[in-house]
Amino acid sequence: MMPISIDSLCCGYGKHQILYDVSFEAGQQITVIVGSNGSGKSTLLKAICGLADVYSGEISLYDKRITGLPTYKIMSMVSYMPQTNNVFGDITIRDNLLVASMPDKPDWNHIFEFFPMLQDRLHQKAKDLSGGQRQLLAMAMCISKKPNIILFDEPTASLSPAASNMVLEKIKEIQTALHNCIVLVEQNVKDALAIGDRCYLFAGGKKMFSGKPDVLLADKDFDSKFLGLADDNTS
């Protein structure tokens, strides 16, 4: 059974269509989605979570059709880390982790195994953390339920190179330890492809490439595709 299977998906927000006839699969590995701004990478993750409007096509998790289900039901099968506003700033780190683990209690040992820095800051409010620390807290919230599927939407956005590397290394560490399905949407293309097992290239709301990251990296038109020139095919 494939953890994520998407067939001929057309989706967007209201009347504004973003993705056109996209098929996608992700196994128990790190699947990286890259593409220029506005190519529909994040919308794909939102569609999986029920946060975008699906016009046609099917989304299945472990062969279970989830298209049209409310977000809170889908999220019992998936963990999703949004690009921004991904922690509750006004509550403590402890309460953030409590919320992320509901209805069960958090497995503190499991969380601290990956994120030991949170152990001494449990009673600190999340808004008082630095950008990098906040991303780590959001990642800790994602793994607190030990999910089989985790979707990361640009987790390194607006982070320093050092913090970006730390976040990407942590994602690799999580996948190696938990053997789960991770889908990573990234602008930090080369570093993301370096940790990925499979990758997709999106442009103008369409899938332009799927395969091994080294094949994409070896493509001589690789840079031009990331400059958005491939969008010409879709308008």
Added chain:
Amino acid sequence: MIILVDAAIYATILSILCVGLTLTYKITNVPNFAHTSFAILGMYMALIVTKIFDANPYLAIPMAFVVSGATSLFLYYFVLRILQKRTKSFLPLIVATLSFDIFMIGILNILADTITSEFQVISRDFTLRSHDILIFDMPAILILSLAATACLVLGLYYMLYKTKFGIKMRCSIENTSLAQIYCINTQRVFCVSWFLSGGLGGTAGVFLAVWFQGDPGLSVLLLPSVFAGSIVGGFTSIYGSIVGGLVIGFSEILVTDLLARNFGYWIVSYRPIIPFLFIITTLLLWPRGLSEIIKKVQERI
């Protein structure tokens, strides 16, 4: 002394109403102009229990809580929730709550007429003050309304900070879509909040009926005072709204009394100017009201 008792009772009732108004505004961003009609519904529940069932007015509290809570839930679930899905604009929601208030005044008039025609009970400009009991030589309403406000402060603190539902509520307030991502059924949280808000309105209505005159049109007169209390409290701070309600309640009664003693009793009819002055002054000079102070106190605690 009687004026102080009047002020204390009115101020505590206003606080309870302000908490309800602030709760729904904070959670769903809807300033509910129909909020005071839930209190008037509570007043009529007290009238029915006292005059028709010949019982103590305070026994109407559970019924008033449930009936007003259900009415409030109806407004949210069947009107506002659907409007919120269709439009992001603020205006249709305000117009919808205003329309619902007018609808409620109509329903309350029908209820009042039915009570009079079917049971020969005076249902306009009525008061149940004679049905109040004495506790330690003081009117029970004074002790009970103060106790209700104290319980509200403690109960809300416990619910918001010590229960899972409270954490869910705070998360839903801060970021609805992120709360949904973490499996929080935000619709259920919103529905509970609206029910709670209406229930508090109904409870305040029972207290109002025991001490003040009840009438179907009273909601319109009460609305500026409740809005003033919430705005002085910061409009998004639940504890601020309690303090705001107390400030407006005491000011309205004591300032009007002071002016009436000095300038004559004709001035009493201008009492509604006081909440309007508070609203204008707060919005112009101190838009965040008491919320900043309350926040600092909470952080220290």
